[in-house]
Amino acid sequence: MTNLAAPIIPITPIIPTTPSLPSAPTGQPLMTPPATLEPLPVAAFQAGNFKSDLKPIWCPGCGDFGVVTAITRALAAVGRPPHEIAFISGIGCSSRIPGYTTAYGFNTVHGRSLPIAQGIKLANPELLVLVAGGDGDGFSIGGGHVAHVIRRNIDLTYIVMDNQIYGLTKGQLSPTSPRGRKTVTSTFGSLEDPVNPLLYVLGYGASFVAQGSPADMPGLGRIIEQAIRFPGFAFVNVQSPCVTYGEAEQQLKAQKARIVSLESIGHDPADWASAAERAREQATKFYTGIFYRNPNPPPTYGQAVSQRQQSLQNQAVPRHDILNCFVPNH
Amino acid sequence: MSENLIIGIAGAGGDGVVSAGESLLTAAALEGYHGIMTKSFGSQIRGGEASCRLRLATRPVLTPNGPLDVAVALNWEDFKRFGWELPVEPATIMIYESNTGVAPDKLPLEGVTPAAVFSVPITEMAVKHAGTDKAKNIVVIGLLAGWFGIGCESMLEGIRKKFAKKGAEVAEGNARAFQAGLEFAQAHPLAMDRKLAVPQTGREAKLLTDGNDMCAAAAIFAGCSFFAGYPITPSTEIMQFLDREIWKYGGTLLQAEDEIASIGAVVGASFAGKKAMTATSGPGMSLMTEMFGLASIAELPLVCVDVQRGGPSTGMPTKAEQSDLFQAAFSAHGDALRPVLAPTSVGDMFGVTVEAFNLAEYYQTPVIVLSDQEISQRKETVEPIRTTTFKLVERRRPTEAELTDYARFKLTESGISPISHPGMPGGNYLAAGIEHNELGRPTASGELHTRMNEKRFRKFAPLQSRRDLFEMEGDADALIGLVSWGSVAGVAREALRLARAEGLRAKLLVPKLLYPVAEPVYQDFFASVKRGLFVEQSYQGQLYRLVRMFVEVPALVQPLAKSGSNPIRPAEVLERLREMAAALQHNHA
Numbered sequence: 001m002t003n004l005a006a007p008i009i010p011i012t013p014i015i016p017t018t019p020s021l022p023s024a025p026t027g028q029p030l031m032t033p034p035a036t037l038e039p040l041p042v043a044a045f046q047a048g049n050f051k052s053d054l055k056p057i058w059c060p061g062c063g064d065f066g067v068v069t070a071i072t073r074a075l076a077a078v079g080r081p082p083h084e085i086a087f088i089s090g091i092g093c094s095s096r097i098p099g100y101t102t103a104y105g106f107n108t109v110h111g112r113s114l115p116i117a118q119g120i121k122l123a124n125p126e127l128l129v130l131v132a133g134g135d136g137d138g139f140s141i142g143g144g145h146v147a148h149v150i151r152r153n154i155d156l157t158y159i160v161m162d163n164q165i166y167g168l169t170k171g172q173l174s175p176t177s178p179r180g181r182k183t184v185t186s187t188f189g190s191l192e193d194p195v196n197p198l199l200y201v202l203g204y205g206a207s208f209v210a211q212g213s214p215a216d217m218p219g220l221g222r223i224i225e226q227a228i229r230f231p232g233f234a235f236v237n238v239q240s241p242c243v244t245y246g247e248a249e250q251q252l253k254a255q256k257a258r259i260v261s262l263e264s265i266g267h268d269p270a271d272w273a274s275a276a277e278r279a280r281e282q283a284t285k286f287y288t289g290i291f292y293r294n295p296n297p298p299p300t301y302g303q304a305v306s307q308r309q310q311s312l313q314n315q316a317v318p319r320h321d322i323l324n325c326f327v328p329n330h
Numbered sequence: 331m332s333e334n335l336i337i338g339i340a341g342a343g344g345d346g347v348v349s350a351g352e353s354l355l356t357a358a359a360l361e362g363y364h365g366i367m368t369k370s371f372g373s374q375i376r377g378g379e380a381s382c383r384l385r386l387a388t389r390p391v392l393t394p395n396g397p398l399d400v401a402v403a404l405n406w407e408d409f410k411r412f413g414w415e416l417p418v419e420p421a422t423i424m425i426y427e428s429n430t431g432v433a434p435d436k437l438p439l440e441g442v443t444p445a446a447v448f449s450v451p452i453t454e455m456a457v458k459h460a461g462t463d464k465a466k467n468i469v470v471i472g473l474l475a476g477w478f479g480i481g482c483e484s485m486l487e488g489i490r491k492k493f494a495k496k497g498a499e500v501a502e503g504n505a506r507a508f509q510a511g512l513e514f515a516q517a518h519p520l521a522m523d524r525k526l527a528v529p530q531t532g533r534e535a536k537l538l539t540d541g542n543d544m545c546a547a548a549a550i551f552a553g554c555s556f557f558a559g560y561p562i563t564p565s566t567e568i569m570q571f572l573d574r575e576i577w578k579y580g581g582t583l584l585q586a587e588d589e590i591a592s593i594g595a596v597v598g599a600s601f602a603g604k605k606a607m608t609a610t611s612g613p614g615m616s617l618m619t620e621m622f623g624l625a626s627i628a629e630l631p632l633v634c635v636d637v638q639r640g641g642p643s644t645g646m647p648t649k650a651e652q653s654d655l656f657q658a659a660f661s662a663h664g665d666a667l668r669p670v671l672a673p674t675s676v677g678d679m680f681g682v683t684v685e686a687f688n689l690a691e692y693y694q695t696p697v698i699v700l701s702d703q704e705i706s707q708r709k710e711t712v713e714p715i716r717t718t719t720f721k722l723v724e725r726r727r728p729t730e731a732e733l734t735d736y737a738r739f740k741l742t743e744s745g746i747s748p749i750s751h752p753g754m755p756g757g758n759y760l761a762a763g764i765e766h767n768e769l770g771r772p773t774a775s776g777e778l779h780t781r782m783n784e785k786r787f788r789k790f791a792p793l794q795s796r797r798d799l800f801e802m803e804g805d806a807d808a809l810i811g812l813v814s815w816g817s818v819a820g821v822a823r824e825a826l827r828l829a830r831a832e833g834l835r836a837k838l839l840v841p842k843l844l845y846p847v848a849e850p851v852y853q854d855f856f857a858s859v860k861r862g863l864f865v866e867q868s869y870q871g872q873l874y875r876l877v878r879m880f881v882e883v884p885a886l887v888q889p890l891a892k893s894g895s896n897p898i899r900p901a902e903v904l905e906r907l908r909e910m911a912a913a914l915q916h917n918h919a
Binding site (some may be wrong): 081083085086099102108109112115120124126127144305308313315323327329 | 487
């Protein structure tokens with residue numbers, strides 16, 4: 001019998017750079033990042049600190065490469081060390097993304113990244129929680145969870161990489177595929193209207209809604225950074241083309257030509273109705289930037305939980321006395 | 331004098347049948363009696379029919395099942411709906427509401443004449459003395475106090491406690507209604523003495539609660555700080571109790587949008603380093619199964635309580651059944667093993683829940699607690715539990731040295747690897763449902779998949795020798811062996827004791843660890859056994875079939891298995907024990 005304890009693969013550290021990374025100041029509690037767009041005074045991290053050495057499985061030219069770069073840039077700008085970040089995903093090409101960063105990652109099951117991420121954030125509110133996945137993961141199998149994370153206003157950032165196709169299973173119809181789209185499961189063209197992710201989350205009352213593209217990677221990085229800094233649930237839709245199964249007009253080059261920055265047309269992100277109007281044009285226009293940022297964000301779930309815990313903590317009996325409540329004449 | 335009193339009461343919802351039972355049980359507990367009360371309802375939300383079965387005794391009670399000493403019918407229609415659960419026997423004293431217009435010699439009972447029959451104007455007495463027919467149940471308590479003993483002071487105390495919130499006027503009316511019932515009983519004495527004897531134990535502080543509340547309290551004791559759940563009968567009271575308590579301990583409770591989200595949030599909280607739990611029933615378990623697989627491969631601790639009810643599907647949601655064992659043992663796809671535990675009583679629920687957390691944290695695995703509708707909702711007196719004697723286990727954290735070169739899924743000899751959590755510097759890793767190497771990196775290597783599967787099974791090997799998770803009672807070398815689990819184990823135990831009191835040699839094995847099947851424990855038990863029974867509440871006899879997958883069970887050991895809502899009674903098991911003893915003697919002769 002072989003020695004069960006012997007590793008059969010050479011062990012190399014996942015994050016060789018970690019020991020030399022600057023860590024959070026010791027002796028101070030980990031605070032949630034301030035809800036301000038001002039960068040931290042000292043650039044403690046570079047994007048490279050957040051990139052793992054794992055080689056992506058994505059096809060050459062895939063839009064997701066740009067997304068991971070944008071995310072690591074945003075994380076560097078926000079300045080939390082990798083071990084204070086939990087990066088959660090579902091299943092799909094794009095859901096491989098946590099493994100390409102140095103954060104604590106969790107590549108979960110199809111469609112359930114949001115429930116798992118909520119459990120993480122509620123269990124440890126001090127963590128920076130990022131969630132990412134594809135359009136199928138977020139708006140088909142996992143679509144039912146989106147409404148609830150929004151109405152709870154749990155402070156996490158949800159990035160959907162929308163490529164309008166199921167790439168990992170090799171080219172089937174997705175919930176954001178346009179009507180008429182021909183795929184291997186819609187041989188004669190799709191008979192369904194696509195989900196509009198922006199209207200979907202706006203409709204459920206999300207306080208931060210944005211869209212970006214890897215065609216404008218620096219811009220996408222800035223959008224993600226703002227989403228992370230936003231106190232509450234933040235949604236970023238990324239038009240991330242599939243080079244293998246995608247249509248020509250989706251590709252980065254074509255996208256670049258179509259991009260209209262919301263800032264450039266004078267859109268006011270505090271105006272929900274205007275945001276909804278712009279979002280309705282999703283099928284024909286490609287706006288990037290912040291659609292909506294609630295100027296008076298409601299309290300986050302975490303804040304409410306913390307208040308409740310503090311107001312009730314005096315009522316706790318020692319855990320080993322918990323059964324006393326069952327004594328009839330207690 | 332009697333050592334034992336079994337009472338069945340049935341009426342319409344709103345008649346206060348369950349309140350009456352609870353007041354009686356509280357009073358009995360204050361007097362030092364032992365007792366169990368089960369309640370049973372139609373599946374209507376309000377109204378409909380309601381019943382309770384209450385067993386009071388001078389010694390610890392193992393099961394509420396057994397022939398009724400007294401039956402109370404507030405109306406015949408509803409009483410007869412519980413015919414399966416509250417059968418009237420020749421020794422039963424029948425009390426019924428006289429305004430039903432039924433003559434005492436024309437009772438709508440088929441083929442049985444009760445030992446005594448009392449037609450009592452219960453409603454009339456309630457209205458006359460308390461000013462409302464709502465006090466019907468209090469009149470019933472008075473009647474039962476008069477005929478069967480239990481101190482009046484404690485009875486009144488029990489009533490006061492139950493109705494404390496309703497104000498002084500209600501309390502006084504109740505006291506008068508109670509007195510009226512008591513006087514009626516005194517004016518119409520029983521021909522035979524059926525009064526309860528004085529309890530053998532003193533009046534020390536017993537606990538009085540049900541399995542769901544006990545489970546929730548045990549979770550708090552074990553250090554559970556995160557619960558997510560979705561309401562489902564008969565498990566919901568676990569979430570309700572925790573919602574009142576968990577925040578006080580810095581914990582969080584989430585009522586999720588469905589059971590998938592519930593177990594998802596629990597997986598997340600566990601990944602974040604917290605002890606986490608969910609509770610559900612069969613249909614909810616079905617929705618959770620994909621996530622059990624995820625937690626198994628990502629090696630994350632969690633506890634899932636499945637309060638079993640009649641199935642499949644909605645089945646009989648208010649009735650007990652033990653038919654989720656296969657689901658618990660084999661839920662989720664792929665090769666994986668998840669420990670399954672089952673409590674046998676309300677008191678036992680404490681230790682089993684604590685053990686579930688300990689196993690989950692130690693083995694980094696989901697653990698399923700299989701409760702059932704009876705344990706979850708029956709109220710029971712429990713001997714005081716010294717919580718400080720229970721040890722709590724925490725998950726194996728990486729040492730400083732291990733963090734410098736951290737391998738989350740390190741192939742150790744025990745199969746247990748150090749587990750970090752977000753926030754821990756140097757512990758960063760990728761958890762995944764994807765097969766992985768020791769570092770957590772995705773792999774498609776067949777060799778690695780085999781090694782990791784082996785690791786994930788190997789770590790459970792010590793469970794094979796957890797004899798402390800089994801109870802054995804009776805003659806160790808007996809030729810007759812019973813195996814029983816969950817709430818039904820109490821029935822088997824009572825039957826065994828009755829049989830042994832008759833001089834029969836037999837033994838009983840009660841597994842609290844149902845899965846993995848601890849092969850050596852069963853092999854030892856069956857070594858002497860020629861005949862026997864698996865006593866369980868399911869159509870298939872799921873434990874019988876599960877054990878046979880792993881253990882040679884003697885051919886003449888057979889299931890005594892019944893679908894839910896068909897109570898298995900000690901007398902029935904006793905009869906089978908006698909038959910087996912006779913058959914063995916015949917073969918021998």
